[in-house]
Amino acid sequence: MSKETKAKYSYDFPRASVTVDCVLFGLSEDKLKVLLIQRAHDPFAGKWALPGGFIEMEESLEASALRELEEETGLSKIYLEQLYTFGDCGRDPRGRTISVAYFALVQAAEHHAKGADDASAAEWFPVDKLPKLAFDHAKILDCALTRLRAKVRYQPIGFELLPRKFTLSQLQRLYELILGRELDKRNFRKKILGMSVLEELDEVEAGGARRPAKLYRFHRKQYDALVKQGFHFEI
Amino acid sequence: MSKETKAKYSYDFPRASVTVDCVLFGLSEDKLKVLLIQRAHDPFAGKWALPGGFIEMEESLEASALRELEEETGLSKIYLEQLYTFGDCGRDPRGRTISVAYFALVQAAEHHAKGADDASAAEWFPVDKLPKLAFDHAKILDCALTRLRAKVRYQPIGFELLPRKFTLSQLQRLYELILGRELDKRNFRKKILGMSVLEELDEVEAGGARRPAKLYRFHRKQYDALVKQGFHFEI
DNA sequence: CCAAAAGTGTTCACGGTACACCCATGC
DNA sequence: GCATGGGTGTACCGTGAACACTTTTGG
Numbered sequence: 001m002s003k004e005t006k007a008k009y010s011y012d013f014p015r016a017s018v019t020v021d022c023v024l025f026g027l028s029e030d031k032l033k034v035l036l037i038q039r040a041h042d043p044f045a046g047k048w049a050l051p052g053g054f055i056e057m058e059e060s061l062e063a064s065a066l067r068e069l070e071e072e073t074g075l076s077k078i079y080l081e082q083l084y085t086f087g088d089c090g091r092d093p094r095g096r097t098i099s100v101a102y103f104a105l106v107q108a109a110e111h112h113a114k115g116a117d118d119a120s121a122a123e124w125f126p127v128d129k130l131p132k133l134a135f136d137h138a139k140i141l142d143c144a145l146t147r148l149r150a151k152v153r154y155q156p157i158g159f160e161l162l163p164r165k166f167t168l169s170q171l172q173r174l175y176e177l178i179l180g181r182e183l184d185k186r187n188f189r190k191k192i193l194g195m196s197v198l199e200e201l202d203e204v205e206a207g208g209a210r211r212p213a214k215l216y217r218f219h220r221k222q223y224d225a226l227v228k229q230g231f232h233f234e235i
Numbered sequence: 236m237s238k239e240t241k242a243k244y245s246y247d248f249p250r251a252s253v254t255v256d257c258v259l260f261g262l263s264e265d266k267l268k269v270l271l272i273q274r275a276h277d278p279f280a281g282k283w284a285l286p287g288g289f290i291e292m293e294e295s296l297e298a299s300a301l302r303e304l305e306e307e308t309g310l311s312k313i314y315l316e317q318l319y320t321f322g323d324c325g326r327d328p329r330g331r332t333i334s335v336a337y338f339a340l341v342q343a344a345e346h347h348a349k350g351a352d353d354a355s356a357a358e359w360f361p362v363d364k365l366p367k368l369a370f371d372h373a374k375i376l377d378c379a380l381t382r383l384r385a386k387v388r389y390q391p392i393g394f395e396l397l398p399r400k401f402t403l404s405q406l407q408r409l410y411e412l413i414l415g416r417e418l419d420k421r422n423f424r425k426k427i428l429g430m431s432v433l434e435e436l437d438e439v440e441a442g443g444a445r446r447p448a449k450l451y452r453f454h455r456k457q458y459d460a461l462v463k464q465g466f467h468f469e470i
Numbered sequence: 471c472c473a474a475a476a477g478t479g480t481t482c483a484c485g486g487t488a489c490a491c492c493c494a495t496g497c
Numbered sequence: 498g499c500a501t502g503g504g505t506g507t508a509c510c511g512t513g514a515a516c517a518c519t520t521t522t523g524g
Contacts, residue, residue, distance in 0.1 A: 007245030014243075014292050015250040018322075018333050057249050057331050061322035085320040085335050087253075087296035096292050098253050098333070100320050169503075186505070187487065210501040211494035404476075421478070422514065445475045446521035477520070486511085493504070 016096040020064045021052030023103040023144035027161045031126040032177050037119035043093045044134035065102040078160040079105040084143050091136045103144040105160035152178050154234050159218040167205055167213035197223040251331040255299045256287030258338040258379035262396045266361040267412045272354035278328045279369035300337040313395040314340040319378050326371045338379040340395035387413050389469045394453040402448035432458040
């Protein structure tokens with residue numbers, strides 16, 4: 001492409017570029033949201049896209065994803081998982097690009113992610129009200145949503161979207177949002193408490209013109225111990 | 236891109252190589268087996284490894300995997316799925332290499348895969364009697380086995396390892412091999428037949444000094460129809 | 471007639487689901 | 498005192514698990 005510059009890196013065979021893209025899920029205003037950035041440069045200048053970028057040669061794929069997340073948001077990423085690798089030929093007009101996609105869950109999507117680098121803006125979008133996306137990012141996001149919906153049912157990752165202390169109603173609402181259907185309150189409580197992976201705290205929720213709700217915390221140690229004994233989380 | 240200098244392909248930034256590796260599972264002699272090739276050249280000359288190689292610029296990742304499979308075996312691959320992408324820095328002594336791993340299930344692992352290209356041999360190994368593997372291929376294989384064990388329980392992919400017509404005992408044995416535990420014959424039959432995704436044929440198994448078993452076939456159309464109605468396969 | 475695998479039902483325990491009312495608090 | 502969400506128990510049904518004997522064939 002840029003034949004003017006010196007050929008700094010030369011190979012006997014052509015090589016594809018490798019990028020990472022991150023699908024970052026968060027929860028706010030009673031909606032499941034995704035973080036998107038607005039591209040400052042071509043291709044797709046002005047379009048919304050998933051945060052991501054080229055890997056560096058001396059960092060692992062996961063480290064690349066973590067770095068990108070750090071750059072785009074200041075947030076404590078809680079859960080990061082490789083999603084899928086997208087490598088179709090036409091997906092990047094600049095040339096063959098392989099993208100390793102990750103998905104991540106963060107607490108509190110309220111924080112304002114300001115656009116930086118080659119992003120002129122960064123914003124949280126509800127997953128059901130997305131703008132048109134650059135590249136094949138709609139496909140990646142779709143893949144991430146499918147994975148999230150499947151995974152949340154049999155792995156305790158939903159907690160990663162909530163604050164450390166939460167009420168059972170918040171937790172139930174989260175599952176309802178992700179799974180897209182209502183759950184019975186009594187059955188939900190019975191089930192989740194029956195697993196004994198929640199630690200009941202001596203605190204209650206503040207504010208609100210109603211009876212204060214007990215706060216709970218996910219008890220990871222307990223969960224890990226149970227898993228070792230063959231326990232299987234499932235909602 | 237094609238500059239006619241010594242270095243045929245030059246870029247402004249360093250690029251990693253991208254490869255695909257395939258974990259090919261088969262069934263023979265009452266064992267779950269994996270196809271390995273013996274490397275003809277360095278690095279790891281003489282070592283056993285997963286079949287795989289560099290992607291080409293004008294083929295998709297899946298097409299690369301299919302091509303590699305075709306080159307290594309003549310078999311009709313039946314089920315191919317992306318597994319995971321391995322990209323740690325030290326995994327290939329030749330330099331940074333990102334490997335997109337696929338796993339595939341084939342019928343009848345008896346076919347003789349002869350070594351070709353940079354493989355001096357190709358052989359099926361029982362998954363519980365593996366030689367030491369090159370690169371991080373032991374990790375890849377481990378990942379594939381875990382995925383296979385998980386997936387076989389809630390997706391009807393086990394059939395891909397059997398001939399088109401099979402007996403219920405064969406099917407049960409397959410699940411016992413993959414899951415690593417015995418299943419109750421009556422419960423297994425009740426369950427699998429109750430799903431009505433098997434088509435009972437008017438044929439019986441030939442040979443053998445015993446009562447001949449009925450042959451069945453996986454009824455994919457029926458399965459697809461059921462799935463549309465919300466049906467969920469599970470063993 | 472013997473060996474070897476095919477084929478077949480019932481019982482029980484547990485977990486999922488459906489369902490409605492009182493409670494504690496802030497205003 | 499009223500509006501708002503918090504919190505609680507029971508009955509039914511369907512599914513998973515345990516379990517043993519008869520049938521059919523080839524040799």
